[in-house]
Amino acid sequence: xxxxxFLGGAFAAAGIDRSKAAMGPTGLQDFDAPLAPVKxxxxxxxASRVGFRPFRxxxxxxxxxxxxxxxxxHNYGHGGAGVTLSWGSARLALSAAGxxxxxxxxxxxxxxxxxTTAISLARAGVAVTIxxxxxSPETTSDVAAALWQxxxxxxxxxxxxxxxxxxxxxARVSHDAFRDEAGRPGRGVRWIRMFDLSETPFGSERPEGAxxxxxxxxxxxxxxxxxxxxxxxxxxxxxxxxxxxxxxIAEFARLGGRLIARRFDSPAELGRLDDAVVFNCTGMGSRxxxxxxxxxxxxxxITWLKGQPEVDYGYVFDGPQGLLYMFPRENSIALxxxxxxxxxSPTIDENDKRRMIEGHARxxxxxxxxx
Numbered sequence: 160x161x162x163x164x165f166l167g168g169a170f171a172a173a174g175i176d177r178s179k180a181a182m183g184p185t186g187l188q189d190f191d192a193p194l195a196p197v198k199x200x201x202x203x204x205x206a207s208r209v210g211f212r213p214f215r216x217x218x219x220x221x222x223x224x225x226x227x228x229x230x231x232x233h234n235y236g237h238g239g240a241g242v243t244l245s246w247g248s249a250r251l252a253l254s255a256a257g258x259x260x261x262x263x264x265x266x267x268x269x270x271x272x273x274x275t276t277a278i279s280l281a282r283a284g285v286a287v288t289i290x291x292x293x294x295s296p297e298t299t300s301d302v303a304a305a306l307w308q309x310x311x312x313x314x315x316x317x318x319x320x321x322x323x324x325x326x327x328x329x330a331r332v333s334h335d336a337f338r339d340e341a342g343r344p345g346r347g348v349r350w351i352r353m354f355d356l357s358e359t360p361f362g363s364e365r366p367e368g369a370x371x372x373x374x375x376x377x378x379x380x381x382x383x384x385x386x387x388x389x390x391x392x393x394x395x396x397x398x399x400x401x402x403x404x405x406x407x408i409a410e411f412a413r414l415g416g417r418l419i420a421r422r423f424d425s426p427a428e429l430g431r432l433d434d435a436v437v438f439n440c441t442g443m444g445s446r447x448x449x450x451x452x453x454x455x456x457x458x459x460x461i462t463w464l465k466g467q468p469e470v471d472y473g474y475v476f477d478g479p480q481g482l483l484y485m486f487p488r489e490n491s492i493a494l495x496x497x498x499x500x501x502x503x504s505p506t507i508d509e510n511d512k513r514r515m516i517e518g519h520a521r522x523x524x525x526x527x528x529x530x
Contacts, residue, residue: 184341184350184373188471190392191380194352195469196523197485197492199516205463205491207507210302212457213442214238218313218322219329220451221251227430230259232438234276235445236454239311241271242303242398246336247329249275252438253283261436265290267429268440269418270300271400274407276438281414288434289411292422292444295404299442304461304486304493305403306353306473307337307396309367311457311498330367337396347402347489352472353395354378356387358479386525387476397473399488423448458499460511466490476522483518494519 215236223232234252237244249272262285266277269291277287295301309330313322340348353372355361369375375393382390411418423429426449429437439445446454466488473486476496483496496515497508 184394187350187352187394190352190354190374190378194384194472194526194529195467196526197464197470197494197519198467199464199494199520199523201516203464205465207460207462207512208302209505209507210299210459210461211443211503212239212299212311212459213241213445214311214313214455214457215451215453216314216317216455217453218318218326219244219248220445221248221255221325223255223257226426226437229430229432229434230256230261230436231426231429232256232436233445233449234272234438234440235268235442236451237272237312237442239457239459240309241300241442242305242400243307243309244312244326244329244333245271245275246279247332248272249279250332251325251329252276252440253279256436259436261434262286263288263434264436264438265429265432265434266438266440267291267423268442268444269294270298270440270442271303271404271407272300272442273438273440274300274404274411276440277416278407278411278414280438281411281416286415287411288417288419290419290421290423290432292420294418294420295408296401298404300404301400302459302461303400304484304495305398305400306475306484306486307334307398327367331371334371334396337398341396345402346406347399349397349399350394351397351487353393354381354385354472354474355391355393356382356385356474356476356478357389358387358477360389361391384526384529385474385476385522387478395473397486397488401491402489455501456503458497458502458504459495460497460499460508460515461493461495462512462515463488464492464494466492474522476518478518480514480518483515483522485519485522 219236220233266289372393378390378392470487475484
């Protein structure tokens with residue numbers, strides 16, 4: 160099994176305390192404790208939604224350039240790891256503004272990247288206006304199942320050294336931020352027991368740092384329970400976007416931020432804004448707005464089931480019938496596993512939905528037999 164995560168590194172120079180990540184969660188059951196099967200049934204479906212991961216083989220973009228007399232800072236192209244990298248990428252974006260003095264800024268885009276960038280600016284005392292064609296609950300970020308784990312980000316052979324270091328930095332800063340939020344009321348961030356499952360041996364290590372996955376170890380017992388050849392277990396952070404995004408929007412408003420509905424069709428229109436610094440956080444929109452043809456949509460489809468409070472674990476299964484993953488939210492359960500490279504249809508694919516429902520039902524049936 161080829162892991163979905165790629166890079167790691169040292170962060171002493173960045174002032175990041177690696178020891179903090181090794182601090183695992185408290186109050187969770189052991190990995191060998193019972194696993195409540197998910198009640199997978201079509202009548203339990205709440206909704207199914209489609210989103211598009213903004214993938215760049217060369218890695219995500221954080222850089223600045225001149226836009227007439229303004230400074231334009233790009234922050235986009237995070238693939239399936241927008242939530243995972245959000246706070247760290249926001250810090251990189253603020254650094255990319257360099258030594259330019261400014262007391263107001265415009266952020267284009269109201270998904271997780273735009274919101275975390277805007278809040279980071281507002282926390283630093285900058286007056287911020289977000290301009291966005293779509294906002295929550297209609298963003299790609301609203302569709303995210305949002306397990307903290309870098310996924311579908313880049314192709315290693317296409318990456319340069321600077322982009323690799325940028326990824327490593329963003330991953331660790333963001334993990335620190337979400338770990339500090341875990342368990343806070345009204346944020347929707349919590350630790351869960353997590354299981355990676357495969358019919359083939361696991362390949363590469365977790366180069367972004369094994370300490371970001373407390374308790375990580377091979378688990379033959381979990382492999383038997385799930386009915387697969389190989390399993391690894393660890394504690395992972397999951398972010399309930401139906402809670403987290405409204406919390407971010409509320410925080411942005413408390414900090415004095417404004418959110419204005421507006422579409423931009425050219426960089427020249429951005430140049431007519433009043434703010435001296437503009438942050439481009441448009442995700443897939445940058446393919447059209449800034450002609451970035453390296454951006455590729457990776458279509459994802461998720462089915463949400465009614466919640467089960469007793470489900471305190473998740474899994475990712477890279478199996479012979481394709482990818483499957485399950486993560487619990489506070490009031491729902493996300494069933495996913497769709498990876499449509501280059502696909503742009505917003506319509507639910509009923510065949511893929513059936514594949515995922517049937518695959519998750521088989522996993523639940525195996526767990527039921529273990530009770």
